Amino acid sequence: MKNYEAILIDTTISSGRVSGVLTIYSDRVEFLSDSKTIEISNTFLKITAGGAGNRLIFFSDCNINDLSIYTDDKKVLKNEFLINNHLLAGQLKSSKKVVRKIIFSSIYVLSFFILLILGAYLAKDYFVEKLANQVPREWEKKAGDQLFKTISGQYKIVENDSLKKVFLEVAKPLLNQIEKQGVKIELYFVEDPSINAFALPGGKVIIQSGLLENSKSWEEVLGVLSHELAHVTRRHHIRGIINNMGLYVILSTLIGDVTALAGTIGNLGGELASLSNSRAFETEADETGWGYLVKGHINPKGMISFFETLDKKHGTKMDGYLAFMSTHPETKNRIKNLKAKLKESSVNFKLIGNDFVSFKNSFKSKM
Ligand SMILES: [Zn+2]
Secondary structure, three states: OEEEEEEEEEOOOOOOEEEEEEEEOOOEEEEEOOOOEEEEEOOOEEEEEEOHHHOEEEEEEOOOOOEEEEEOOHHHHHOHHHHHOHHHHHHHHHHHHHHHHHHHHHHHHHHHHHHHHHHHHHOHHHHHHHHHHHOOHHHHHHHHHHHHHHHHOOOEEOOOHHHHHHHHHHOHHHHHHHHOOOOOOEEEEEEOOOOOEEEOOOOEEEEEHHHHHHOOOHHHHHHHHHHHHHHHHOOHHHHHHHHHHOHHHHHHHHHOOOOHHHHHHHOOHHHHHOOOOOHHHHHHHHHHHHHHHHHOOOOOHHHHHHHHHHHHOOOOOOOOOOOOOOOOOOHHHHHHHHHHHHHHOOOOOOOOOOOHHHHHHHHHHHO
């Protein structure tokens, strides 16, 4: 014998229903409430699943049409008196099936939604990139120009066309690859002791004198440059902004109208300046940059030895906008990753004819 909370539906009473307790005995079920007691013998007992979403178990008397008792307590399906009764076992089984189906289908629906959300979350990078690719390069260029105007006042730009010409000539194997992708690089040297370089959206690259001062070879400088160029070509600035907008905005912009982004990008100014590259972008820039070096027949070991210099100078202040070192993954890790890359790639490089030390000296004399 076991009790279950239940409701009696009875059209002969004024309220139509009354709540009470259902008790199951070996030969009958009994419903008991303050006002009404009903007994149904097992011989006439009918058990079905029904109600909203088939979540309820109904007990009725097959001789009486306008009366039934139901419970939402599914434990009733495991009642041993009902299970052991061969007259009722079949009905119980089919009711169980219906209830189980409902439970399973709600689990499916729930899992589907969880998967959908998880999938969207995991695929966020993919959506971000897809959306970034819809943003015209000119928008990025405009934002970069605007930003350059804002920050150039803080820097002393070293204007020297002949030094720039030498640098551009040496960097040609890298820059050629970038221009093929439709990006025009504009180079600026600034007087600043930080060992740093940074790229603005659209293609302006700023190299600080401290970077040249602390580099031992062209290959080291080009290693840093290739990394910065990769930030531009892989559109890390715009991807960073889109990333910060959140998944909902990204998806609705993808589905809807990309011009909605124009406002956001138009108002970048200071916001962009505070934007830092994520670790994932840094790793991507290292790897993409490495690819540019290898393709340009520039010895990529320069990238590694530059990081080794940085690692030794640990503690040197690295500041500035979108700074080369601001959010960079730990230098030791980057060295390790690049050394592994060096092992797996066959590097076929050309020696750079121009003498780096004399370039450095004439640069210094022009400051
Ligand atoms: Zn970087």
